[in-house]
Amino acid sequence: MSKNTVIAKKVRVSSDQIAVNVLGWVLIGIFALFCVLPFYLIIVASFTAETSLIREGYPLIPRIKDLSLDAYKLSLKNPMAIIISYATTIGVTAVGTFVAVLLATMTGYVLSRKDFPWRNKFSFFFFFTTLFNGGLVPWYLLCMRYLNFKNSYIALVLPLMFSVWNMIIAKSFMNSLPMEISESAKIDGANDLVIFFRLILPISKPLIATLGLFSALAYWNDWYNCMLYVTDTNMFTLQYYLQRILGSAEAMRIVAEKSGMALPSIPLESMKMAMTIIATGPIVLLYPFVQRYFVKGLTIGAVKG
Amino acid sequence: MKTIKKHWMLLLMLLPAVIYVLIFSYIPMTGIVLAFKKYNYAGGIYGSPWNGLANFKALAISGKLGLVTRNTLLYNIAFIALGVVFEMGSAILLNELRNKYFKKMSQSLMFLPYFISWVVAGAIMYNIFNYERGVFNHVLNLFGAAPFDLYNSPKTWPYILVFLKLWKQTGYGSVVYLAAITGLDQEMFEAASIDGANAWQKIRYLTIPSLRATMMTLVLLAIGNIFRGDFGLFYQTVKSNAILEPMTDVIDTYVFRLLIDTGNIGVSAAAGLFQSVLCFVTITVCNKLVKMVNPDYALY
Numbered sequence: 001m002s003k004n005t006v007i008a009k010k011v012r013v014s015s016d017q018i019a020v021n022v023l024g025w026v027l028i029g030i031f032a033l034f035c036v037l038p039f040y041l042i043i044v045a046s047f048t049a050e051t052s053l054i055r056e057g058y059p060l061i062p063r064i065k066d067l068s069l070d071a072y073k074l075s076l077k078n079p080m081a082i083i084i085s086y087a088t089t090i091g092v093t094a095v096g097t098f099v100a101v102l103l104a105t106m107t108g109y110v111l112s113r114k115d116f117p118w119r120n121k122f123s124f125f126f127f128f129t130t131l132f133n134g135g136l137v138p139w140y141l142l143c144m145r146y147l148n149f150k151n152s153y154i155a156l157v158l159p160l161m162f163s164v165w166n167m168i169i170a171k172s173f174m175n176s177l178p179m180e181i182s183e184s185a186k187i188d189g190a191n192d193l194v195i196f197f198r199l200i201l202p203i204s205k206p207l208i209a210t211l212g213l214f215s216a217l218a219y220w221n222d223w224y225n226c227m228l229y230v231t232d233t234n235m236f237t238l239q240y241y242l243q244r245i246l247g248s249a250e251a252m253r254i255v256a257e258k259s260g261m262a263l264p265s266i267p268l269e270s271m272k273m274a275m276t277i278i279a280t281g282p283i284v285l286l287y288p289f290v291q292r293y294f295v296k297g298l299t300i301g302a303v304k305g
Numbered sequence: 306m307k308t309i310k311k312h313w314m315l316l317l318m319l320l321p322a323v324i325y326v327l328i329f330s331y332i333p334m335t336g337i338v339l340a341f342k343k344y345n346y347a348g349g350i351y352g353s354p355w356n357g358l359a360n361f362k363a364l365a366i367s368g369k370l371g372l373v374t375r376n377t378l379l380y381n382i383a384f385i386a387l388g389v390v391f392e393m394g395s396a397i398l399l400n401e402l403r404n405k406y407f408k409k410m411s412q413s414l415m416f417l418p419y420f421i422s423w424v425v426a427g428a429i430m431y432n433i434f435n436y437e438r439g440v441f442n443h444v445l446n447l448f449g450a451a452p453f454d455l456y457n458s459p460k461t462w463p464y465i466l467v468f469l470k471l472w473k474q475t476g477y478g479s480v481v482y483l484a485a486i487t488g489l490d491q492e493m494f495e496a497a498s499i500d501g502a503n504a505w506q507k508i509r510y511l512t513i514p515s516l517r518a519t520m521m522t523l524v525l526l527a528i529g530n531i532f533r534g535d536f537g538l539f540y541q542t543v544k545s546n547a548i549l550e551p552m553t554d555v556i557d558t559y560v561f562r563l564l565i566d567t568g569n570i571g572v573s574a575a576a577g578l579f580q581s582v583l584c585f586v587t588i589t590v591c592n593k594l595v596k597m598v599n600p601d602y603a604l605y
């Protein structure tokens with residue numbers, strides 16, 4: 001009798017655990033599928049012949065007989081624009097990320113120093129900007145009229161260079177480092193800048209990786225600042241270049257449709273897909289490797305500043 | 306003076322960020338005077354003549370401010386409420402999953418949309434819902450249903466935009482909750498198991514209540530921006546589509562159009578100031594209220 005109840009209990013416990021797991025598999029599975037399906041669809045479409053896309057619509061399952069590389073061939077036929085926007089984006093991302101990480105960690109370090117008498121005042125000075133700001137218009141005018149952002153690379157680098165949130169993440173990470181490091185180095189006569197570069201930064205690698213990735217992603221995916229300040233086609237970032245290409249392809253399609261004229265054999269639809277893939281490519285290929293640093297970083301940031 | 310001398314190096318290290326924030330945050334704050342001015346190029350931000358409340362009157366006459374404010378608020382309420390449900394829910398389910406491989410795999414896939422820009426997200430979406438060739442209508446066609454023209458159906462857009470937002474941020478957001486769950490005291494769960502609690506009860510009475518602090522912080526942060534629309538989401542998916550505007554226009558897209566398309570500096574500055582003040586009042590009041598109930602949950 002007693003043995004039976006023990007067994008029954010065991011079965012009952014595992015049965016509700018199975019239920020939770022089944023629910024997890026179903027819900028998480030569906031959501032994960034929704035997350036990846038759109039990418040699958042554009043990849044398939046980018047490799048499908050234009051005539052097939054127009055005749056039968058975007059394929060759900062690849063139509064083997066209609067597979068084609070035309071869209072990529074055509075997109076890469078005049079590769080200069082793509083190369084330039086790639087170079088711009090890589091350059092801006094590299095420089096911007098480097099400075100952004102340096103600024104966030106250095107500022108965070110000073111504000112984490114318990115012996116710094118004005119740390120609360122300065123913390124509030126930074127934090128207040130997240131509560132109130134002047135809005136788009138004064139900021140835009142300042143950059144455009146007084147800082148000469150128009151068609152300049154600083155317009156692509158400066159706006160994303162300092163983020164109070166990244167600084168808060170850095171600060172809470174450094175709060176968790178033992179105070180004795182800075183204290184004993186000070187007694188040994190090292191100055192604060194040396195302590196920061198020689199002692200603090202080397203033990204902050206997870207923080208640097210995380211902040212670096214946050215910044216790099218922000219720079220890589222930026223189209224907003226380019227849209228506001230840049231009109232020179234030789235300075236377009238990759239995402240903004242893509243936005244323009246998609247926009248003009250759409251405009252061409254509408255014109256052709258309204259005039260009832262067949263477009264000259266440009267594979268517009270599949271080219272749009274191919275360009276989207278070309279512009280997204282590196283990020284999607286890199287992300288499985290960098291994802292864990294994001295996870296780590298969010299854990300660091302979860303500690304309230 | 307003595308203390309400055311003692312800490313000059315730290316102050317020096319702080320200087321770049323201080324200058325940056327002064328230039329890009331505090332100086333623009335003084336630029337809110339534009340809302341009360343008739344801007345001309347020669348005068349600039351500070352030299353243009355005052356015109357009292359004329360900009361606000363023009364804003365009121367246009368009649369759009371109420372609509373875009375309502376849209377912004379409703380969208381953000383939906384984003385915040387459903388965001389909590391989706392992020393916390395998927396974190397809890399992910400945590401319960403026994404199959405490590407499936408757990409890792411699905412978490413990676415859910416993270417994917419976070420890494421793409423809104424330009425790409427907008428492009429993907431257009432290609433799914435495109436009237437003539439989109440996959441969506443292709444599937445409808447397979448089932449013999451009539452095709453659906455999303456870009457002509459403003460009423461459907463709230464669902465689409467909420468779904469897109471959740472699609473893009475759930476993977477990212479759930480990580481924060483998952484980290485909080487992993488940090489919980491495992492003995493608490495073992496003790497509950499010994500006492501005969503089943504998996505559902507543990508979720509209901511242990512996991513969810515322990516996530517309250519994390520949730521409150523995230524929700525409060527989001528409330529601080531409740532009158533700020535996610536510009537990328539609205540701009541890159543809707544594009545300039547006048548048919549959809551009544552359901553999809555938010556303060557940010559409205560201000561952007563006023564500024565860039567019509568070049569109406571004074572009126573757009575007035576709308577921007579209106580938004581900033583609303584945000585500031587909301588977060589101040591909410592933080593005060595939270596502080597009164599439980600000081601631990603307050604942001605500052």
